[in-house]
Amino acid sequence: MIEIRGLCKRYGDFTALHRVDLTVAKGEFVVILGASGAGKSTLLRCINHLAEPSEGEIHVDGERSRGDRAGLRKVRRDVAMIFQHYNVVPRLSVLKNVLTGRLGSMPALLSWFQVFPAKDIAIARECLRRVELDPKADLRTDTLSGGQKQRVGIARALAQKPKVILADEPVASLDPKTSRKVLNYLKQASRQDGITVICNLHQVDYAREFAQRVIGVAAGRIVFEGRPDELTDEVLHLIYPGGVEEGTDAAAAGAEPDTATPSVPAAALHAAPVRTAPQLAMEQS
């Protein structure tokens, strides 16, 4: 599904990735481990061209990905991204945030007026159901807890119907129970939908628990590729030459407990309802 050959990324004189080769199969759940600054985010960002590779080739589903306009449109459709800090639009409703995952497949005019075809609303609702947030669909997203916001991020990624999900430290700000929930949704996406998932993590324990395969990155190079049960002390020393970092355990890192924003006046909780195109036509007639 993803073939990376000879990928280099330079920022000025500094080389963040040195000739990285990596193949990830369809539906595989791969975890990337590495110390802070090892190049994990840069690797994900090169795959979806948020960072333009300096050298090398990346193929997604057999097609070479490109950073020109048409190439970017394709990669943004095929590859969804989940971020540590959720990247949700706080004042929009939960449902509208999930619907933004459909924008790449909608006519521009409809998306401009935030008018969503009924088919897309049905897809978004189904994705919310999968992350058990359907009862929150009409709430403003800034009333949700951190864990719930990350589940909105996952629902938005699923709504995109991508071939690949890239998750950049998706549980770094969450407590252990919520982290496992979020990682389970990602694992389900790979198993049930055949979506290829590449997930950057700081927590070795979660890599052992969830990964099908682990990639270890150190100083911009892949230093380990193997099964989670092959993560011996020796291997961890390769991946973390300075020692396994403090704070690789979410609880110890002072992760956010999964509590929602307290008491906002009820009326303020509800963002404007989502309308279908026929509903809008009726309102305007």
Ligand SMILES: Nc1ncnc2c1ncn2[C@@H]1O[C@H](COP(=O)(O)OP(=O)(O)OP(=O)(O)O)[C@@H](O)[C@H]1O
């Ligand atoms: N836009 C940029 N300009 C210059 N240097 C950058 C840029 N982005 C990343 N770097 C450098 O590239 C290296 C790899 O960074 P990257 O963010 O990929 O690491 P990481 O493994 O994801 O770290 P962390 O776990 O802390 O997020 C770091 O030394 C970083 O300072």
